[in-house]
Amino acid sequence: MTLRLADIVLSLAGEFDARLVGDPDTLIERLAPLESATGSELSFLSHPKYLGKLATSLAACVVVSPAAEEAARRRGTCIIVDDPYFYFARLTRLWKQRHPSAVGSEGPSRHPSAFIDPLAQLEADVMVGAFASIGARAVLAKGVSVGAHCVIGNDVRLGAETRLEARVTVADGCVLGQRCLVHPGAVIGADGFGFAPHAGRWEKIEQLGIVRIGDDVEIGANTCIDRGALQDTVIEDGVKLDNLVQIGHNVRIGQHSALAGCAGVAGSAVIGAHCTVGGGAVVLGHLNLADHVHISAASVVTRSIHLPGHYTGLFPIDDNARWEKNAATLKQLHVLRERLKALEQTSPQALAKSPKKS
Amino acid sequence: MTLRLADIVLSLAGEFDARLVGDPDTLIERLAPLESATGSELSFLSHPKYLGKLATSLAACVVVSPAAEEAARRRGTCIIVDDPYFYFARLTRLWKQRHPSAVGSEGPSRHPSAFIDPLAQLEADVMVGAFASIGARAVLAKGVSVGAHCVIGNDVRLGAETRLEARVTVADGCVLGQRCLVHPGAVIGADGFGFAPHAGRWEKIEQLGIVRIGDDVEIGANTCIDRGALQDTVIEDGVKLDNLVQIGHNVRIGQHSALAGCAGVAGSAVIGAHCTVGGGAVVLGHLNLADHVHISAASVVTRSIHLPGHYTGLFPIDDNARWEKNAATLKQLHVLRERLKALEQTSPQALAKSPKKS
């Protein structure tokens, strides 16, 4: 699609106080990164560290912060706004809405092949895709969209404007708030992993809780959120989960926290608000993370964390041959420490100067 | 639902020798953890370390072991039984069975939308959900339940009372035993990852084996178990796999072993009986783990383990700034060892006392 620059700025004028510098009739076809943008594309400068890329960008227009205004004007057409990255986020929404191939823009609102239980309640403007099945007493609020092949269990509740893409499973009794977005293959409400060991076997503990999800939550493809054992698994408002994330039973994740792909949270862990968990990181069971805790990718949280901050635990990657040497030495690290201590004790001068004792 | 305490004890009397202390007419609505239980809820004390929580619990009744009988009696109504956690597991089953919204308790036994190949054999009491498809010559024994949107390939065999939740895939020829439970999105019998390198390309090795699963196996949501290359991938009786677990081709997992979420087992590894593998742990290919081996979460098994025991390998998490310093030093650990050795050699006293030489 093609939009006039002036119309773009106008469409976001309700939310942003942005100034356009340059020709308002400039035609924009697409959004693009600074380094690859062409003369019909709109780009943005999200961080001062990329300022060097600004001068040489061929973009038709660049969205910048007031701090970069001077540099941007020297280059040419620009939009000045306080938070260019947020502005850009809204621009992507504009493009998505107007894009001719937006997902589900075609087709009937309730596909004739879908199975909807007679006891389900669907409010106005609910869309149901091909082969979806919706269970008894499920309640789908205004504007809900259920993609093709979704399975919605009995007694499920989906809040207004919540959108399930294709092939999402929401098991019996689970609840999602408003404006959630769930990607294909996600499984919400499968049984938690609970067994009592007895005579060398595992006896199943039936999982009697549900999953309770707040508003504005996004859940990635093939991500799993288990139902609670006795109480509920709770995902609070604004949480974002990437793909292939595992959330165990009874977990609680606080508002506006975000977990990257392949992260795993074991049963009964509680993660605070505004936390981030990097890709592939693991939070062990029954732990507590305070608000504003940030866990690096692939790190394993083995104890509760009570202070906000940035935490990491991963073995630094290296050339394999060097890694082998260091890893071998690591397996005797405790012995090395003992040897060092022994040396210190026999060296009076060293003893006097040593910064710390073990 | 609401049950009389006496009826609860009675319903488990065939399996447990439990004594009820207190009013048998006490009404129980739900099961709950000790700390949150209210006066209409039944709780349990699984481990002596939680004894401190007992006195203050508001539960209507608490299930305890004989060792905690005295403390429990002081608090009020209780059930005394040898293994309270196992008793609790059976209580969850009781609740699940009587729960009004038990999954699949409604709906026809064979949904009219399902596709069942004319050559498939379904024994008595088989339930088939909406849009399920069942291939030629598949054999579904008595009481099998196939959830909505399941895909059962040709020649698959499912043992009596085995239950597939929604959206499970069982590929051609695979076999599951009795009383298995498979959660949504699980894929049983996709091709193993086998390629022969040739002239800079990967030539596919067709995967000619199947997956052979024993009795009482539980398989988590979106978990994948690949078919064997030449021989079969085998999951023995009583194995429990959590969500998002990856089992490579030709793997064998021994009886009653349990793997937590996001664990991965590479091709041709053999895991013994009664093992546990923590969340996110990885077992490399072609390794052997003895019976009763326990691998900590996020640890990587890089060599066979022949002795029962508990094994761990993960970098301890720390404040990011401290981690950075230690990680940087770790990359020169081998050099540090050499320097320590050099110091020892020039220090006669230290040499005499050093606990061990490298």
Added chain:
Amino acid sequence: MTLRLADIVLSLAGEFDARLVGDPDTLIERLAPLESATGSELSFLSHPKYLGKLATSLAACVVVSPAAEEAARRRGTCIIVDDPYFYFARLTRLWKQRHPSAVGSEGPSRHPSAFIDPLAQLEADVMVGAFASIGARAVLAKGVSVGAHCVIGNDVRLGAETRLEARVTVADGCVLGQRCLVHPGAVIGADGFGFAPHAGRWEKIEQLGIVRIGDDVEIGANTCIDRGALQDTVIEDGVKLDNLVQIGHNVRIGQHSALAGCAGVAGSAVIGAHCTVGGGAVVLGHLNLADHVHISAASVVTRSIHLPGHYTGLFPIDDNARWEKNAATLKQLHVLRERLKALEQTSPQALAKSPKKS
């Protein structure tokens, strides 16, 4: 099925210069590993290190390289060919083709239950499984096979002979080349994980790119490949992705690279050609890996790698008690280095001999 050895060799004669030593009328029922093969099975010796297993193998015939010819002849019937493992790969294909229960060998070419949008274009010999749904303007080239329960979005293009197994999702606009194979549960083209932080919340960045996949790509079960944010996510020809792999938005993976199960590649990373990434390994965002880089299982790539080679970073597994001691010491490794340095400075002899200074 049963084949004469002479017919087997003949069927591959167009591609290989192989010599049969022994009785051409030997009947072969199956392929099998050296150690378990019986008198009706064909096996192979892929690597000289397994030469010891050759003499005792009961296989009807063994495929070996010229280097092992003498040993193989002493044992009995054999096929001599330059690359036995590649030969074996082709043998598996032969068996798969002739196997009576080959997936999808039965059933109608377009299952009557499938939903095909009237605007979709299906070329000759396209197979569509039960309950598959195919969106508007999708183009499926000659010989494409769409498994049961697949969801193909609007404007998707699938190249000739590409095969989707059951329950694959390809979102709007995504493109796959020829002869690709996609396993159940894979999700191609879900939204990338992109949000702009604003006032303590995450504002969605709509993902406007697509996924563009080359020829001869194999994608494992429940693997996810996200669509690009502005530009496209690109998987080049011949790439092989195992199960439960996560590919973030804007990633590019070069020709003939292979990623093992549970690997994750974060957004905008670029992986070169002919790379391998081990199971559970993580590549962080915005990094570059040169061609021919090999990452060990469970290692985390935290910086770009510009030189071909083999790289590793994982904490070596150990008995848990020893691990605990070493992990505790590791958290003070930096302090140990300082202490060592202090000792060195007070020991003139050591100073003179120390191999390197920190």
